[in-house]
Amino acid sequence: MVSCMYTQKFVHSVVRSFYRASPALITTPTSHSYSSGIAWRLYYHTTTTNFAQLNAIPTNAAPKRRSTTTTTTRRRRKRAEEAKRRAAAAAAVAAAPVEVPWTNQQLQVLKAVAEGKSVFITGSAGTGKTILLKRVVEVLKQLHTRKSVFVTASTGVAACALSGQTLHSFAGIGFGDGDRESLLLTAKSKSSYRWKRARALVIDEISMVDADLFDTLEYIAREIRRKESGRPWSGLQLIVSGDFFQLPPIGNRLSLSGKEFAFEADCWDRSFDLQIELTQVFRQSDLKLVELLQGIRRGDNDPERLKLLQDRTVTSEPDFSVTRLFPRKNDVSRVNKERLRSLGRETVTYTALDVGQEPWKSQLKLGITPDEVELCVGARVMLLKNIAQWDGLVNGATGTITGFKQRETVAIDICCSQLLPSVQFDSGPEIVILPEKWNVMEGDTVLATRKQIPLMLAWALSIHKCQGMTLNCLNTDLSRAFGCGMVYVALSRVRSLEGLYLSGFNPSKIKAHPKVLEFYQRLYYSQNLSSF
Numbered sequence: 040m041v042s043c044m045y046t047q048k049f050v051h052s053v054v055r056s057f058y059r060a061s062p063a064l065i066t067t068p069t070s071h072s073y074s075s076g077i078a079w080r081l082y083y084h085t086t087t088t089n090f091a092q093l094n095a096i097p098t099n100a101a102p103k104r105r106s107t108t109t110t111t112t113r114r115r116r117k118r119a120e121e122a123k124r125r126a127a128a129a130a131a132v133a134a135a136p137v138e139v140p141w142t143n144q145q146l147q148v149l150k151a152v153a154e155g156k157s158v159f160i161t162g163s164a165g166t167g168k169t170i171l172l173k174r175v176v177e178v179l180k181q182l183h184t185r186k187s188v189f190v191t192a193s194t195g196v197a198a199c200a201l202s203g204q205t206l207h208s209f210a211g212i213g214f215g216d217g218d219r220e221s222l223l224l225t226a227k228s229k230s231s232y233r234w235k236r237a238r239a240l241v242i243d244e245i246s247m248v249d250a251d252l253f254d255t256l257e258y259i260a261r262e263i264r265r266k267e268s269g270r271p272w273s274g275l276q277l278i279v280s281g282d283f284f285q286l287p288p289i290g291n292r293l294s295l296s297g298k299e300f301a302f303e304a305d306c307w308d309r310s311f312d313l314q315i316e317l318t319q320v321f322r323q324s325d326l327k328l329v330e331l332l333q334g335i336r337r338g339d340n341d342p343e344r345l346k347l348l349q350d351r352t353v354t355s356e357p358d359f360s361v362t363r364l365f366p367r368k369n370d371v372s373r374v375n376k377e378r379l380r381s382l383g384r385e386t387v388t389y390t391a392l393d394v395g396q397e398p399w400k401s402q403l404k405l406g407i408t409p410d411e412v413e414l415c416v417g418a419r420v421m422l423l424k425n426i427a428q429w430d431g432l433v434n435g436a437t438g439t440i441t442g443f444k445q446r447e448t449v450a451i452d453i454c455c456s457q458l459l460p461s462v463q464f465d466s467g468p469e470i471v472i473l474p475e476k477w478n479v480m481e482g483d484t485v486l487a488t489r490k491q492i493p494l495m496l497a498w499a500l501s502i503h504k505c506q507g508m509t510l511n512c513l514n515t516d517l518s519r520a521f522g523c524g525m526v527y528v529a530l531s532r533v534r535s536l537e538g539l540y541l542s543g544f545n546p547s548k549i550k551a552h553p554k555v556l557e558f559y560q561r562l563y564y565s566q567n568l569s570s571f
């Protein structure tokens with residue numbers, strides 16, 4: 040600051056003497072090119088704006104600026120700051136942590152994001168979309184400041200996993216029912232400030248967003264923001280992620296125009312500078328399984344390929360430690376309750392502690408962790424947070440309750456008996472599980488927080504709930520699967536064929552939507568890949 044003032048004074052006196060010597064030199068437009076520092080350029084604008092005032096400026100005072108000049112100066116400063124932030128973001132990309140050796144495609148995404156581009160990231164299950172998105176959010180925060188980056192997802196579970204909020208709550212459109220104009224009015228009254236403040240918007244699990252909603256949100260962005268009216272989303276940097284071969288929008292609403300998926304939205308292609316499909320699968324290392332899953336993803340039910348699956352069908356249920364996946368929620372809670380009761384042990388109940396205001400508080404109920412978790416020794420559980428990645432204690436890790444430990448200070452508000460569960464994880468470690476927090480965030484601000492034990496009963500899970508998870512073993516009855524993508528989502532959770540048990544299977548349930556197939560074919564060709 041001091042050196043800046045010094046420079047300003049110095050420049051001022053140089054300009055004054057130059058002006059006295061040769062005013063014409065100063066007033067020629069080319070004199071701008073003499074400048075090298077910001078102080079000089081700022082001063083040049085001051086002097087060219089009003090030369091009559093120059094002699095009146097005392098040598099020890101900063102020159103008075105006219106308001107138009109101040110605006111220009113501010114704009115320039117802003118641009119310089121922006122450039123600085125972009126450079127920092129690019130540096131962050133270069134300094135990506137070594138524990139994730141990003142692929143070239145992942146690096147391409149990070150580079151594009153750091154350059155301020157809008158990107159659609161897609162790819163089959165386990166190609167690293169979620170882990171990449173977490174990094175993308177960090178880069179965006181460096182690029183635009185934390186407060187102007189909004190992280191959302193179409194489902195509460197996915198939003199919580201990214202410490203974000205649901206897309207509907209960000210947009211302020213309630214349940215999203217109604218025509219475009221009425222949704223715009225609701226959004227204006229509920230979340231104008233968010234739309235205006237946003238410089239980047241992240242949307243995860245896009246497969247569950249329909250075309251009408253996507254177009255409506257783009258319209259709302261333009262109407263409320265009115266910043267760069269000629270540009271889609273009014274200049275907002277948009278990062279969208281998801282796999283359209285996975286679960287489609289709930290209810291699969293068909294609009295009057297016959298559009299279902301977000302990629303059918305009128306604004307879809309205009310919304311992105313880059314659309315990229317990640318092609319390297321990390322979740323499974325067995326090539327046969329990767330190929331089988333790729334086929335199922337595209338709806339291929341060729342009996343020859345499916346032989347691998349036939350070999351995994353079981354007539355009796357494997358041991359209780361294997362997670363069961365069901366297409367419907369009723370089956371999930373029935374099986375979990377039955378199993379818990381069948382152990383005949385005393386149970387401990389944890390009740391979630393929610394703080395924050397509505398509607399954010401209610402959003403916590405849609406998230407990963409249940410309102411109440413009832414556990415007992417011997418219960419199969421799944422971890423709902425990454426607590427020690429190096430030990431494999433990540434979201435989705437399974438284990439068994441071995442006992443309970445008294446911890447008055449930490450357990451007091453979620454468990455009346457102040458007991459904390461000890462879990463023997465299948466991956467090896469046995470640890471006492473402490474309560475964790477899940478936030479609904481807006482930029483940097485915490486809007487609501489849930490405190491709960493990060494466990495859920497894991498004898499059974501719904502296929503909708505497990506989208507995004509990785510499981511070592513699973514047992515599923517897919518004879519009751521419905522809609523497109525469900526068989527693929529269920530099967531693609533498992534790491535290896537050895538961990539897969541099928542208690543019911545019907546090849547006709549393997550379905551991919553023809554529109555989705557067409558979309559990916561186009562994407563594939565646009566990425567210059569040789570075959571689909």
Ligand SMILES: Nc1ncnc2c1ncn2[C@@H]1O[C@H](COP(=O)(O)OP(=O)(O)OP(=O)(O)O)[C@@H](O)[C@H]1O
Nearest residue numbers: 140141142163164165166167168169170321322507
């Ligand atoms: N470049 C990489 N190198 C090594 N492992 C990676 C890389 N990218 C992702 N992974 C790992 O791959 C696994 C799957 O990643 P992730 O859950 O992000 O996939 P996804 O595409 O979001 O899957 P889904 O569509 O099922 O949600 C994770 O264990 C992750 O750590």
